[in-house]
Amino acid sequence: MSSYRKVVIITGASQGIGAGLVQAFRDRDYRVVANSRNIRPSGDPDVLAVAGDISDRAVAQHVMEETLTHFGRVDTLVNNAGIFTAKPFTQLSANDYASNISVNLTGFFFLTQLAIEHMEKQGSGHVVSITTSLTDHAIEGVPSVLASLTKGGLNAATKSLAIEYAKRGIRVNAVSPGVIRTPLHAPETHEWLAALHPVGRMGDVSDVAQAVLFLESAGFVTGEILHVDGGQSAGH
Template identity: 40%
Template sequence: MKNKTVIITGASTGIGKEIAKYFIERDSNVVMNSSNEENLRRTYKEFDSPSNAVYLAGDISKQETSQKLATLALETFNSIDVLINNSGVFAPKPFLDVEEKDLERYWSVNLKGTYFTSQAVIPQMLKQQNGSIINIGTVLVEHAIAGFSATAPLTSKGAIHSLTRQLASEFGKNNIKVNTIAPGIIRSPLQGKIGIEDADSLAGLHLLNRIGEAIEVAEAAYYLATSNFVTGETINIAGGHTVGHAI
């Protein structure tokens, strides 16, 4: 991945931040995005303002943000080799309490953000006849938990899983690979945001009896970015979450 150009959305905190760091340290050219400009600038400085990275703040649910990211990548690094659609929002809420504004939020950020950014980069990947798109879903799409009601965000994530397979089918002949990473419980700021004070208390949801670390998702993203014969797949980075439970 040296000198390859990677666009990463939601790159200022959590999993996205770790993915950005992983690729930057391996000499990829990285375009970082987040809706929070202050967090994005702070993360960039924390990385020691690397010369092989640039950043652009913007709401990924707006199509203009996707176009700006693609333009910045091309103007700065002359290619778009990998897109990692990490940006997303997620929180539990009982089904009967979900309002239209909840659905609009999740579908706008999670699905439309992934959809528009993919639309923005694929024309360049078609010119190159090569590229990789990596979407971030969740194991909960295929493995529901009765005590964790999150129908609003999960419908948007389920759509992302479906979008992955369709794009892989449509653009496989152009050597554009499209895959999904479905994480289990990963140690990140998201856990605190949704009210989980002790993420390690959820270790039993995984056969390995521990929660995952953000770097393990970054390693999976790097593998998919470099793989030339994997497409249309959903890769569970979940310690056996979908297979069974430790008790």
């Protein structure tokens, strides 16, 4: 086991943005620990799949234990797991609220805490969270209170953690996407979703991956909320 190759943990890694991030980091020769509820084992010896609900602290502990057992270190954590519930505010149920808090906030909290604890011992590390531009620029017809409440919380936590750990070799950033073309969006919605962005198209998974890799390589950048949204957050 070599400790010289960098290691990244990616949550929500089974499809969409998460799967794209796994491939992007492998292309840079990182070893990858990929987590999601139902992720399948990988045939790549440098990709360790660890299944489980990341909002469960026991799962977060298991992910960290498996990471250190197999790869001996963790250099980067990408908090990608998340859910989005687009319902009018007064129609949101207690279960909707609990689910969004659980995945979007609790899932971030425990694993980030464990990862930073190890990064402190290493004297280096990087945490990136995937949020949403809806926290900065609400859109009529796209109910997003729970996204704003939870992902907006991640944006705020990103800045707070960046300052808390700035002198300890740990950087903390976020990528704030617009609507990204993934299997979650039915083809018949693409034209309408594309029109939400001033550039007139939806984003691609590769757009988000490139932004995360930029932050990974930008050693003087911390506390940044990097918008990858085709101008959505700038206005219409």
